[in-house]
């Protein structure tokens with residue numbers, strides 16, 4: 169029997185769900201409803217490629233033709249205001265009512281708000297959606313000096329884009345180090361040096377107190393000093409977009425609570441992507457959102473599949489530094505680590521827990537990451553290897569041998 173599949177949101181989770189549904193069911197109708205005006209696009213490019221042509225087709229996840237050939241309808245620039253799960257209907261901002269048989273909520277996340285004096289001033293920006301990136305670019309066109317708050321990967325990539333556009337940039341991070349989720353003290357300090365060498369001021373362990381008064385941004389107050397600037401951009405974390413579940417029986421915590429099959433507590437209502445909370449965790453990352461979308465789509469068509477969390481994998485290429493971070497890198501919860509370095513720009517650290525390799529941080533390009541990723545994901549046992557007296561090269565060669573030799 170033909171069904172009406174409705175998906176709220178037009179991000180990567182939504183597109184992958186729609187594709188999974190269509191691959192399994194060629195007859196039913198699929199409708200993607202999104203508040204933004206663009207077809208689903210690669211949101212990551214809003215920081216990495218901020219000054220490129222964001223309106224270009226290259227930024228889209230799938231070109232317009234794909235939706236036509238797949239017979240997937242899109243309703244853009246339309247916000248869903250309410251879900252009536254008893255009657256299987258959605259109510260749009262334009263007053264329409266849409267009936268669904270199976271519903272997927274992929275409303276993503278919004279950027280955490282900066283809650284300090286002056287944060288609502290003209291010239292203060294945060295980028296989550298395309299129009300925010302475009303507004304920021306227009307605003308800073310004739311400006312020279314920008315403060316970038318947030319030393320996570322998204323903040324640093326934004327800072328790098330602004331710096332490459334010829335602006336003076338100052339980075340402010342409240343935590344003691346940059347990219348604290350992906351790097352150890354050593355690599356974080358090295359990254360900070362590289363950024364400073366490029367001519368960017370970096371303040372860590374310091375919170376911004378205030379954005380200075382005036383009609384527009386004039387500067388910021390940081391501890392006991394002031395820094396003048398023309399604009400402030402911030403990226404200080406995300407919060408799942410769960411507003412739509414208010415006045416519905418859908419269970420939420422930090423996000424919409426789902427099981428491994430992306431089912432909510434309400435029959436025929438699923439959720440995937442940055443909006444979900446699974447096993448108490450909100451992942452908020454591109455790869456997981458994509459995988460969760462696929463899993464949701466399959467389950468909506470009654471093909472049982474469970475979401476498997478993948479190994480976190482971050483690649484960073486900016487400020488003349490390439491590095492990668494894979495897996496679990498919390499040294500306080502590991503049994504041991506092996507470090508190889510040359511005191512300059514060569515540094516690799518392998519993290520070991522329960523006799524398995526669980527994480528790696530390394531300065532180097534992405535290609536070098538592949539054997540480490542394989543070793544971590546295989547969960548191969550390091551039993552019998554003297555970890556106190558092994559170089560990373562020896563360890564990797566032993567792991568490779570164990571992976572190719574059948575047990």
Ligand SMILES: Cc1cc2nc3c(=O)[nH]c(=O)nc-3n(C[C@H](O)[C@H](O)[C@H](O)COP(=O)(O)OP(=O)(O)OC[C@H]3O[C@@H](n4cnc5c(N)ncnc54)[C@H](O)[C@@H]3O)c2cc1C
Pocket residue numbers: 176177178179180181182201202203204211212213214215216246247248249274275276277295296297321322409412440441442443452453454455457
């Ligand atoms: C600048 C930037 C850089 C990033 N860099 C990285 C990175 O390097 N690596 C990484 O892993 N992740 C990165 N991310 C995070 C990544 O983009 C997200 O994890 C991913 O986009 C989540 O996809 P999603 O489909 O769940 O939701 P989203 O992409 O957030 O899409 C949700 C969509 O739903 C729409 N919506 C919300 N409410 C409604 C409603 N009521 N009605 C209709 N539509 C609605 C929103 O407008 C939005 O278009 C970055 C994010 C940003 C903003």
